[in-house]
Amino acid sequence: MKKYKSLSLLLFLFFMVTLFSKISVEARNNHIRNSKTRKHQKDKSGNGNTHFPSPAPAPLPHRGSNPNPSSSFDLFSFGAKGDGVSDDSKALLAAWKAACKFPGATIEIPSGFNFLIKPITLQGPCMPHLVLQIDGTLLAPPKVGSWPKSSLFQWINFKWVQNFTIQGTGTVDGQGSNWWTTSQILYTQKKSNNIPDLRPTALRFYSSYDVTVSNIKIINSPQCHLKFDSSKGVKVNNITISSPEDSLNTDGIHLQNTQDVEIQHSSIGCGDDCVSIQTGCSNVHVHHINCGPGHGISLGGLGKDKSVACVSNIIVENVSIQNTLSGVRIKTWQGGIGSVKNVSFTNVQVSDVKVPIIIDQFYCDKNFCKNQTGAVAITGVKYDQIVGTYSVQPIHLACSNDIPCTGIDLIDIQLKPSPRYRGFQQGLCLNSYGKSSAPLVPSSIDYCLRNSGGSVNRIERSHDNVC
């Protein structure tokens, strides 16, 4: 027993000595940084912050929104430089590891500074109610070549986190422009040089629960901006996502195998889908979203390479979509199995959207895809109050010959050609069964759908077992 006591005393002494030397190193660093940055930094709120008592004659430490100083973990306290050039990944990782152990801890990314972060995994499980407070800017490596080949899947990966929140007025900048310009080159070289056409997602959540992302900006990702994968209980609120219209495959928010999701009061403009809902998603509620430019709000592509796809209970309502390829869209590959069920698109304002309403069961990302038998069954899709202008075609429902779409409701659809209109005023409805009710503009929508027969339902039911 006595042996243990003296051992722990020794450890304690060692700890104190380490702590003290750490403080003095930090104080020195802080002092150096303060004198360097003071000249050209108006916002000094992030300077010299440390959760240890600091002997430096620095301004009062900024504790952020967290009233409990012991649970506030400032990036500068972990050796971050915040100059946008030095690699601050280690500091972020260290802050994460420290904060992870305290319930309700906050990791602070101070405003007025840029932190260059290499591809990184921030892993749980952590104590509940951990907050990542992003008030400054996180920058991804700008050069394609400086990304490790083994880390092209994502930039910042949150894995196994629970009761976790990202918030703040800061920016997550994927600096993706080099990826967009080289992606065409990579694509053409792919066949000869075997270069993978893999580009990183900016923020990815994997196998995580009860996650909230609010207020931040996510911009210029190499590929998808915010992805939730195999997760449950997601809230996205009041965020801004932005990348140029011509940035290839830069989805806004991408959901995959994820349930119980609410995405609200956000603005998304990018080079691909504003919101993309993939297989394994259910109970997804998207509302008060401003989308455009981009490809609109999409379910799928589902069922690629004869795979199983299951998507159900999706509500998209009170959204505004402008200057996009499609408005609300469901796309499936030929030959897939599974189903899309119980989807509603309500109160969707479109403006200068090429095709506001699309079901495409012949989805193909090349010029030509082989015809295949079978399809992901689509049943129970309500379109209610889809109003505004289109520039190519008001509605395009191309359902499978093998498994027609059933339970398609078209209620109060009012779509007029936009000033940039060049296309077809006739809608297309192929193998689509359901009912429509006025007002319907153009009036041709009224005789677009067919009344469903019993035989159709039987095929659809037998197909449903896999989900």
Ligand SMILES: *[C@@H]1O[C@H](CO)[C@@H](O)[C@H](O)[C@H]1NC(C)=O
């Ligand atoms: C996580 O948060 C949710 C919602 O606030 C709550 O229902 C749940 O009990 C929390 N879980 C833990 C482990 O704290």
Ligand SMILES: *[C@@H]1O[C@H](CO)[C@@H](O)[C@H](O)[C@H]1NC(C)=O
């Ligand atoms: C939404 O986010 C912005 C930018 O971070 C912030 O200024 C604003 O206060 C937030 N609004 C709400 C209601 O939280």
Ligand SMILES: *[C@@H]1O[C@H](CO)[C@@H](O)[C@H](O)[C@H]1NC(C)=O
């Ligand atoms: C359809 O989805 C909504 C929203 O998720 C849900 O509330 C409703 O119960 C679902 N209806 C059926 C028949 O499953």
Ligand SMILES: *[C@@H]1O[C@H](CO)[C@@H](O)[C@H](O)[C@H]1NC(C)=O
């Ligand atoms: C969407 O708008 C309708 C009509 O204004 C409203 O009744 C409904 O509550 C709104 N939905 C949400 C989730 O706010």
Ligand SMILES: *[C@@H]1O[C@H](CO)[C@@H](O)[C@H](O)[C@H]1NC(C)=O
């Ligand atoms: C594939 O199917 C479509 C629709 O039924 C048909 O128009 C087309 O000719 C088919 N293509 C081939 C190559 O069989």
